[in-house]
Amino acid sequence: MKLKHDRFTLSLRLATWMALPMMFFFVGCGETPEAPAASSTTETAMDEEGMMPARRQKAFKKIFHAVPSPIETALLLERSGIRFDAGALHSLDNASGYATTDLQSVNLGIYAGDLSYSVIFNQNQQSVDYLNTCRRLCDGLGVGDIISADLIDRANNNRDIRDSLVDIVTETFYALNGRFRENGMEEVSGLMAAGGWIEGVYLGTRNLNSSTDDLKLRIAEQKMTLENLMGLLRSYTPTAALTDMMTALGPVEAAFAGVTITENAAAATAAEDGTVVISGGPEVNYDEATLTAISESIAAVRNQYAK
């Protein structure tokens, strides 16, 4: 009994001696405001900016999965000659009705898609309204501080300057993705990315009959970004919400199966102005029936979550 007690005392002391210096060290490395110049040395400044002694020895391979941002998709739609359709946007009034984390996450992505679309098409008041709606959903997800009152004011003050609004939106959603990672909320990040992707394709396919050939090609090309999205969703530890999302996207994948992509080698060449151009790559083929199937399947999954 005494031996057991001694062992316990020893392990308690050992753990405490191990833990305390680690605590002091890591508390000193947090995301803090810049240290006063007088007290910072080169070494200290580096410690505060992303460097510390390695905590593991064995090298590994980190795989990132990424999808185009809602702003990128909205820019693509604009360049493809799409017209702004206010009637296609998700109702702002529905935002308060999403009580679960899953629905809040997906709808945050959907509203981010609408926000980006509004920003790119210079719908200034609508942009601020959608940013405010994203803020409400962020509050529900416990990250309301990312879209602060100051940020809303900044957006309001710059509402007529598209580039400023684009910066605000991209910075905000980058910060959100970072925070979700920090807080171990990768599921939320994945569902938000899915919501944003769904809304982008949904908005792009609302008026297919009057769409340009360029827009139709851009829609068909989303088969590649859907692969990126599915890779992202599969990269997380499976949860019921992620599985549900992947199941819901099943019919969309089936519709995109009608798009054929022939892989060809790509090559980088220098253009006359010195710009490097990557040419070649895949050839994308589709027909009208496939686009209709994509349009219908994306509307079904979008309306399943945005009800």
Add this chain to the structure above:
Amino acid sequence: MTAIKKFPLAVLALVMTFTVADATAQCRTFTKKRCLPQLEDYVQNDNYNTAVLIPGDEAELELTFFGDRAYRLLVCGHPVLGDLSFQVLDSRGNGIYDSADKESDHFDFRVANTQQMTIRVQVPQTDAVIQHEGCVSIMVGSKG
């Protein structure tokens, strides 16, 4: 007694959880201060492709790049990790760019046709007795 026994484990678990969250927050600060400005007028993709890496590590990102759009691919790492190298591969795995002899941490290019490409990043090995880890961020900006 049982509660007391659990104390050291709880402390360690708390410290480790705190450490991981703290390292991520640290990387977010690093990326914001040191990497983001290098995208200049390119519109940032809002994906968070940042990790804490050590010498010998590799990182890979697969992404779709849209036709007729200009991109800046930036591989931004803490200087303690040395000169990071990166390659861009097409969808068949063929190399189309290698940073090895370029002395630049970014690659500006335009894509003629929409395509998926893979960016592969290597952190160089080191003979140092004490190895350091640092933040590495793969950032993609686009314009035009």
